[in-house]
Structure formats: structure tokens, C-alpha cells
Amino acid sequence: MSKQISIYINGEYFSREDAKVSVFDHGLLYGDGVFEGMRAYSGKVFRLEEHLIRLWESALAIGLKMPISMEQLTEDVNATVAKNELVDGYIRLVVTRGSGPLGLDPFKCSNPQIIIIADSITLYPESFYTDGLDLVTASSIRNHPGALSPRVKSLNYLNNILAKMEGLRAGCIEALMLNHKGEVAECTGDNIFVVKNGALNTPPIDAGILEGITRNAVIELAEEAGIDTTELPMTRHDIYTADECFLTGSAAEVIPAVRLDGRDIGDGKPGPITKQLNEAFRALVRA
Structure with a gap:
């Protein structure tokens, strides 16, 4: 009931x-x-x-x-x-x-x-937070900024829903969305980060993303921890070759992603910086 x-x-x-x-x-x-x-x-x-x-x-x-x-x-x-x-x-x-x-x-x-x-809400099973989740690249792209600013959190989420359907049909609970230039934007409901050589990278606002509240909190936590953090354009190559990857969102919080399009990211397991920032975020929200 x-x-x-x-x-x-x-x-x-x-x-x-x-x-x-x-x-x-x-x-x-x-x-x-x-x-x-x-x-x-x-x-x-x-x-x-x-x-x-x-x-x-x-x-x-x-x-x-x-x-x-x-x-x-x-x-x-x-x-x-x-x-x-x-x-x-x-x-x-x-x-x-x-x-x-x-x-x-x-x-x-x-x-x-x-x-x-x-x-109450349970977006992902707890096992995904410990073991990581798989992503697939969707053919549905983020809204073109010339049509509707991605910074507007509007009720029209149809392109995100279509991308979500692609992910689910591929056996993935989340899907990566690119922008109109073929660059990495975000996932269907979360922002995305990668770790490479100890540094943290995430797509910039002008890549067609929603500026996430959790995203900004994680950037602050990374800077406080002395982790070099950069907002820069990325392609799927940057995810395929990353050491770690994770997603952020109000509902999702901080969740590791360990595969994209069937390819392992890093060693295919949640990495140390992902775990560190996840723990820091959980401490922040309880403070």
C-alpha cells in the first residue's frame, strides 16, 4: 500500500x-x-x-x-x-x-x-553505487541551444525520455547524451564527470548541459580536496580513455559509471577519486 x-x-x-x-x-x-x-x-x-x-x-x-x-x-x-x-x-x-x-x-x-x-525515491539499486553502472550512447541528442536553452529546466523532457528508452532497451539504466556538435553533454538525468591522471574533468555549461546543483557541490568538494578540476569540452574518446567516471544529480547523488558502449572505463570498477568524492558528498549533506 x-x-x-x-x-x-x-x-x-x-x-x-x-x-x-x-x-x-x-x-x-x-x-x-x-x-x-x-x-x-x-x-x-x-x-x-x-x-x-x-x-x-x-x-x-x-x-x-x-x-x-x-x-x-x-x-x-x-x-x-x-x-x-x-x-x-x-x-x-x-x-x-x-x-x-x-x-x-x-x-x-x-x-x-x-x-x-x-x-521517498529510489532511483538506482544500491548495487550500482558499489559496483557502478553501464552507459550506452543515445542517438537522441540534447536540445539544440538555439531551440531551447538547456539551462531551462522545463517540463518538456521528451528528448531525455527517448534517450532513456534507448538505454533501457540496450540493457543500461542510463544513457549518455551528446550535443549538436557531437560532444559529451550529460546523461538523461545526471551530469557526468571523468577522472584522468588524478584530475577531474566535466563538460562546461556551453556544452548544452543543465548546471546541476549536485554537480556544483561536487566541484566545490573536489577543489577543497585539492583535486584539479576543469570544465572542458569532451568527446566519447575522453570517456573511453578515462581512469574513472561518475554521474551526479539531485536524485542520483554521486554514482559511479564503469562502462560505456560495452567498453570498460579504467579497470571497470569504481575508482578511488569517485569513492572519495562520494564519501565527501554524503558527509556534506549530513552536515
Whole structure:
């Protein structure tokens, strides 16, 4: 039986069964909206302010006026976590354009919907954190930045879903996505790092990636540990020839990747720097 949770919609709480939005909402009809996925540790949301800043910037980029202040939304997120007695778990914060008549015109929409879901999540089996996971390169690429900025965390994730399907059909739980130039961007839901000769490398923002909150935290931890860290364009060659590889994300946290396209990365096992940064991240979120 599913755990009973209280879902926040525009200042009110509803059960899972009663939490509803209009079928005319542009978020449903056209993927017109933005969202954030956040983690709670010991009842506290990890880097909530950074997530909300990114949410506001995503909304600003698509011309979606937030119907609430950041201060009020901060209170509401924390209240939703407390109401659901969420100690360690996941928070999905969604803002839709709101409902309107059929058609693309967003200026005819009204009543943007703010939805907060606080619940438990298990993205990957625990064995993948100890043994590492396999990746496959997807043919579906990241959105072209000329079409939609990859820095906008929008509700339209169809290209990521298609890439995820490619991975699953190949027997891999994650898939690597390239950008329009054939460079490494990110995975379907996570940022990617490689270790080479003791140094840490990750694709830059202009490679067509979402600037991950966990990604930035790991970069900070690496710098504090004295690990040389560089953001630079990469191709699959850089992953094939890397000593280590790992992924980061709010839901995934830090997880090693040990194979790409059937080829071992390094010795095919999680490496020492991956383990070091994973331990440092786990200590950070519990601090």
C-alpha cells in the first residue's frame, strides 16, 4: 500500500488521489512550465536557495511570471516536507503556465499552478553505487541551444525520455547524451564527470548541459580536496580513455559509471577519486 502523502497545490494540500490540475493546463498540453527536483536530508532540503534561484531563472527565461514570492515558496517547500514527515527523500517542485483555451498562445493562460510533492525515491539499486553502472550512447541528442536553452529546466523532457528508452532497451539504466556538435553533454538525468591522471574533468555549461546543483557541490568538494578540476569540452574518446567516471544529480547523488558502449572505463570498477568524492558528498549533506 502506498504511503499517504499530502501534495501542495497553490497553498492547499490534497491527497494523492485528489491532487489534480485542469486538462487545459499548458503544462499538460504543451510541456509549458518549469520544475526542480530536490533532496531532503535529515528533514532539511539540500541547497534549497540555489534550487529556487534556478527555478526563478528558468521561469524568467520562458516568460512565466511566478505567482508567489521566493520567500513564501521557501516557507511552503519546508512546510510540505514537514507535513509529510519527510526525513530523507525527494521533493518535486513544479510550476505550470496555467489553464487557457486550446492553442499555443501563452498569454491567454491564467492561474499558474505551483505543485510540491515530497516523497521517498529510489532511483538506482544500491548495487550500482558499489559496483557502478553501464552507459550506452543515445542517438537522441540534447536540445539544440538555439531551440531551447538547456539551462531551462522545463517540463518538456521528451528528448531525455527517448534517450532513456534507448538505454533501457540496450540493457543500461542510463544513457549518455551528446550535443549538436557531437560532444559529451550529460546523461538523461545526471551530469557526468571523468577522472584522468588524478584530475577531474566535466563538460562546461556551453556544452548544452543543465548546471546541476549536485554537480556544483561536487566541484566545490573536489577543489577543497585539492583535486584539479576543469570544465572542458569532451568527446566519447575522453570517456573511453578515462581512469574513472561518475554521474551526479539531485536524485542520483554521486554514482559511479564503469562502462560505456560495452567498453570498460579504467579497470571497470569504481575508482578511488569517485569513492572519495562520494564519501565527501554524503558527509556534506549530513552536515
